[in-house]
Amino acid sequence: xxxxxxxxPTNASIDENEPMQxxxxxxxSSIQKFLSINTFTSLNSCSTTKNYRSQSKKxxxxxxxxxxxxxxxxxxxTLSAAAPSEEEPFIDNDDDASEVADDLLPSxxxxxxxxxLRGTSRFLxxxxxxxxxxxxxxxxxxxxxxxxxxxxxKKCVNVKTDRLNCGMCGKKCKYSEICCKGKCVNxxxxxxxxxxxxNQCSKGSKCLYGMCSYA
Numbered sequence: 615x616x617x618x619x620x621x622x623p624t625n626a627s628i629d630e631n632e633p634m635q636x637x638x639x640x641x642x643s644s645i646q647k648f649l650s651i652n653t654f655t656s657l658n659s660c661s662t663t664k665n666y667r668s669q670s671k672k673x674x675x676x677x678x679x680x681x682x683x684x685x686x687x688x689x690x691x692t693l694s695a696a697a698p699s700e701e702e703p704f705i706d707n708d709d710d711a712s713e714v715a716d717d718l719l720p721s722x723x724x725x726x727x728x729x730x731l732r733g734t735s736r737f738l739x740x741x742x743x744x745x746x747x748x749x750x751x752x753x754x755x756x757x758x759x760x761x762x763x764x765x766x767x768k769k770c771v772n773v774k775t776d777r778l779n780c781g782m783c784g785k786k787c788k789y790s791e792i793c794c795k796g797k798c799v800n801x802x803x804x805x806x807x808x809x810x811x812x813n814q815c816s817k818g819s820k821c822l823y824g825m826c827s828y829a
Contacts, residue, residue: 775811 748755748765755763755770762772766783773779773796778786780793787798794811801807801824806814808821815826 747768749768760770764773766779771779777793781796791798794807799807805821809824819826
């Protein structure tokens with residue numbers, strides 16, 4: 615009997631860029647050499663059919679072990695090659711985009727304003743409209759819905775009824791007094807302003823505790 619000869623794969627058929635082909639070539643070469651040597655020794659040493667069959671079973675077991683190892687090595691190399699070699703740094707593009715958008719603020723006519731004008735435009739947009747005060751515009755106190763026709767400390771008041779500006783600007787009434795017709799009076803005892811302005815008690819009665827009492 616002649617030894618079984620298997621064709622070896624040539625190096626030309628191997629793509630060096632593929633790790634799977636390199637591993638397969640290495641293990642197939644090892645298996646072929648092992649089979650040829652083991653078959654040759656088994657044929658020379660075994661004189662009976664029984665010994666030959668037992669030797670063949672051992673050979674098949676070894677072949678299975680080699681195949682399992684080859685598959686494990688190939689899968690490990692494939693996973694390692696597929697994993698990225700270097701971790702790419704995380705770049706947040708949202709912040710850059712927002713910064714660019716802030717630097718170029720569109721104007722009313724569609725043109726882009728430079729960065730120096732961006733802060734000015736924001737300040738003007740956030741600044742509240744100026745309030746028309748009576749010291750510069752006295753007519754605002756005579757407009758409809760005004761608290762009074764008089765102007766005191768940039769505010770429209772009525773000096774005839776205002777306790778803080780009774781009769782004139784800055785004149786304050788006492789805690790228990792009210793301003794009636796530009797005068798500070800006590801509504802608890804004043805006969806002509808008993809309990810309130812212009813509440814006059816009749817002749818012969820008195821104002822006690824803000825009420826007109828009859829004798």
